[in-house]
Amino acid sequence: MPLIVDEDLCTSCGVCVDRCTMDIIRLNDDGFPYKKYDECWYCGVCEEDCPENALIIDLPFQVK
Amino acid sequence: MELETDILVIGGGSAGSMAAIVAKEQNPDIDVTIIEKAEINRSGSIALGMDALNIVVQPGITTPELYMNSARIATEGILDYKPSYVMAERSYSILKRLEGWGIRFPRDEENKYISLQVHAKGSFLLEMDSPDLKLVLAEKVKEAGVRVINRTIVTKLLVNNEQVIGAMGFNIRTGEFIVCKAKATILANGGCARFSLPNSGYLYGTFDYPGNAGDGYSLAYRAGAQLTGFEFTQCSPLIKDINCPLLYITLTRGAEVVNALGETIDLEYVSTQNMLKELREGKGPIFIKMNHLPEERIQDIERILFTTERPIQKKFWENRGVDFREGLIELGETEYQLCGGHGLTGIVVNEKAETTLKGLYAAGDVACVPLQHLTGAFVFGEVAAEEAVKFVNNNDLGEVDQNLIKDEEQRLLNVMDNNKSGSISVKDFEYKVRRTISDYAIPPKNEIKLKRFLWWLPRFRDDMKDIQVTDHHELSRYEEIQFILDSAELSVHASLAREESRWGWFHHRTDYPEKDDGNWLKHVVLEKGLKSGEVQTLLVDIENGGEH
Numbered sequence: 265m266p267l268i269v270d271e272d273l274c275t276s277c278g279v280c281v282d283r284c285t286m287d288i289i290r291l292n293d294d295g296f297p298y299k300k301y302d303e304c305w306y307c308g309v310c311e312e313d314c315p316e317n318a319l320i321i322d323l324p325f326q327v328k
Numbered sequence: 329m330e331l332e333t334d335i336l337v338i339g340g341g342s343a344g345s346m347a348a349i350v351a352k353e354q355n356p357d358i359d360v361t362i363i364e365k366a367e368i369n370r371s372g373s374i375a376l377g378m379d380a381l382n383i384v385v386q387p388g389i390t391t392p393e394l395y396m397n398s399a400r401i402a403t404e405g406i407l408d409y410k411p412s413y414v415m416a417e418r419s420y421s422i423l424k425r426l427e428g429w430g431i432r433f434p435r436d437e438e439n440k441y442i443s444l445q446v447h448a449k450g451s452f453l454l455e456m457d458s459p460d461l462k463l464v465l466a467e468k469v470k471e472a473g474v475r476v477i478n479r480t481i482v483t484k485l486l487v488n489n490e491q492v493i494g495a496m497g498f499n500i501r502t503g504e505f506i507v508c509k510a511k512a513t514i515l516a517n518g519g520c521a522r523f524s525l526p527n528s529g530y531l532y533g534t535f536d537y538p539g540n541a542g543d544g545y546s547l548a549y550r551a552g553a554q555l556t557g558f559e560f561t562q563c564s565p566l567i568k569d570i571n572c573p574l575l576y577i578t579l580t581r582g583a584e585v586v587n588a589l590g591e592t593i594d595l596e597y598v599s600t601q602n603m604l605k606e607l608r609e610g611k612g613p614i615f616i617k618m619n620h621l622p623e624e625r626i627q628d629i630e631r632i633l634f635t636t637e638r639p640i641q642k643k644f645w646e647n648r649g650v651d652f653r654e655g656l657i658e659l660g661e662t663e664y665q666l667c668g669g670h671g672l673t674g675i676v677v678n679e680k681a682e683t684t685l686k687g688l689y690a691a692g693d694v695a696c697v698p699l700q701h702l703t704g705a706f707v708f709g710e711v712a713a714e715e716a717v718k719f720v721n722n723n724d725l726g727e728v729d730q731n732l733i734k735d736e737e738q739r740l741l742n743v744m745d746n747n748k749s750g751s752i753s754v755k756d757f758e759y760k761v762r763r764t765i766s767d768y769a770i771p772p773k774n775e776i777k778l779k780r781f782l783w784w785l786p787r788f789r790d791d792m793k794d795i796q797v798t799d800h801h802e803l804s805r806y807e808e809i810q811f812i813l814d815s816a817e818l819s820v821h822a823s824l825a826r827e828e829s830r831w832g833w834f835h836h837r838t839d840y841p842e843k844d845d846g847n848w849l850k851h852v853v854l855e856k857g858l859k860s861g862e863v864q865t866l867l868v869d870i871e872n873g874g875e876h
Contacts, residue, residue, distance in 0.1 A: 283370045285539060286532070287479060287500060287801065301801060302755070303532050305539075306570075306640045309370045323640065326530035327569045328647055 269296050273318035280310035329506045333361040334720045336494055336510035338482050339517030340364035341372020343692025345465040346709030347514050352472035354717040361475040366539055368476050369466045373537045377459035377636045382701035383452045384419045390450045392416035398447035403698045404831050405849050406672055408871040410679035411697045415707045422706045429464050432457040444580040459636045480506055481804045484736050485551040492688035493726040496736045503800035505737045511725050512687050512716035517544040519667030519693035520815040524766040526663040528569050535571045535662040541808035542815030544694035548675045554684040554855045557672040557696050558822035559835045561664040561770050565603040568660030572638040581625055583618045587611040601832040615656035626652050664770040666815055672698040681712035689716055743797055750796035754805040757795050761788055765816050773823050774839040781820045822852045825865040
């Protein structure tokens with residue numbers, strides 16, 4: 265259940281990391297967000313608050 | 329980090345944010361601190377807003393007395409008069425406060441608020457248009473000059489002579505140990521959403537925000553406060569698999585619920601219990617049907633569902649290829665939860681939001697003001713703040729036993745040290761705990777079944793030494809498993825104590841299948857035994873406020 269990140273749009277600002285309600289997002293070595301922990305509630309905050317619209321979340325396989 | 333504050337608010341969601349704002353309104357010179365497990369801009373149960381304020385008594389249209397009649401029916405009599413009356417009485421001023429902050433409440437062509445009837449008597453639910461509600465609350469907290477400590481889990485309350493004098497916890501990223509001494513403490517950290525296992529099998533696929541793991545119930549219980557309503561394990565029929573809500577939004581706009589036989593189910597003001605009964609009687613699957621609604625109504629429903637509270641629904645339906653104009657929406661039973669907002673569970677509070685411990689207040693889902701919804705979180709956020717400010721004016725900071733602080737810090741260090749190479753992942757462990765809750769702690773209940781959980785409980789607690797904890801994020805999940813276990817222990821003891829069936833399916837005992845008003849129109853109150861350290865149950869009369 266990866267985060268889908270548009271690397272051309274993402275500025276590595278970290279808003280998604282700051283606001284994730286389950287604190288599961290981190291930036292990788294290239295500065296792009298990924299889900300470090302498999303505990304997503306798919307609340308959509310990361311997608312909603314991304315200032316560049318660079319991020320899309322997918323639903324976990326078990327619930328989609 | 330060690331700090332002193334006048335009022336410590338634990339949990340910066342709806343109730344906690346309101347409490348902090350109102351405390352500063354009452355006296356800007358008072359020092360107010362919020363400790364929040366997530367990040368305050370998007371935290372608690374309304375991270376992406378809410379579509380309704382469920383209980384508003386509008387002067388000239390409804391009355392607090394009418395609300396009390398409805399609430400008594402909805403709670404089957406397990407309701408103290410004063411707290412719910414205060415909530416109803418103050419609900420309209422909450423509406424006006426939110427309007428003043430720019431939250432929109434839609435009106436009809438006669439300029440009246442659009443209200444919907446979801447209670448037996450009276451139309452109390454007001455539509456609200458507020459995907460940004462939490463951002464607005466967070467902004468007001470900031471403007472008020474409240475100190476906010478994000479990403480911090482509280483693991484223990486500081487107590488001295490039955491008085492709460494602050495709390496301890498740690499930053500879930502850095503592990504920094506945090507001690508906050510406070511003259512007054514307001515618990516506002518939600519119910520227990522991670523109780524039984526969702527049918528999808530996905531641990532975090534719960535209806536309510538899964539960051540709420542019963543933290544507040546466990547903290548209050550361990551500090552010596554009384555709790556009640558834990559036998560009322562509650563679930564809802566929501567969108568199958570994803571467990572997102574849509575009932576009020578669709579059903580109050582003309583949608584119907586049909587069963588597998590094509591029969592329309594009588595909803596009696598959106599009675600979720602009627603729907604769940606169809607499933608249990610083998611008449612499922614059950615569906616929400618909207619294909620008879622006009623296009624503009626469908627668009628209205630889609631606009632709300634796809635922007636507010638759980639907008640992920642849009643993606644879910646696209647993936648399943650379901651269009652509300654044609655397709656049916658299958659409903660499934662959510663996991664069971666413990667909650668003061670949707671249910672009857674929580675810390676015992678009076679109409680002043682006071683718990684049974686000096687210096688400790690509770691508001692929102694963590695407190696037992698039955699079926700209070702968002703209205704209750706806001707009203708009791710206000711009330712808790714007003715009372716805490718009075719308390720702070722008359723009380724100095726109590727003396728803190730430094731050994732309590734050292735012990736808690738050492739306990740957390742020991743887990744990090746000893747559990748480094750544990751053999752069970754936190755996730756696997758939580759899965760088995762919650763599967764066992766599903767097996768034994770939810771309806772249908774009976775004595776033997778409930779006691780099976782108590783057989784497992786000490787084994788789980790002992791096995792926690794084998795959980796692998798490699799960072800502070802995992803340590804926070806480890807702590808949450810303790811909260812879940814405590815919540816389940818309280819629930820099972822309450823379920824055993826109430827030797828009757830009440831609140832429909834949610835406390836159905838197959839060995840006591842009848843409701844018994846003669847003996848059981850009472851609260852089952854739980855507290856930690858002073859000597860034994862075990863859960864003690866007491867039966868307490870309902871406080872009727874002179875009414876019947």
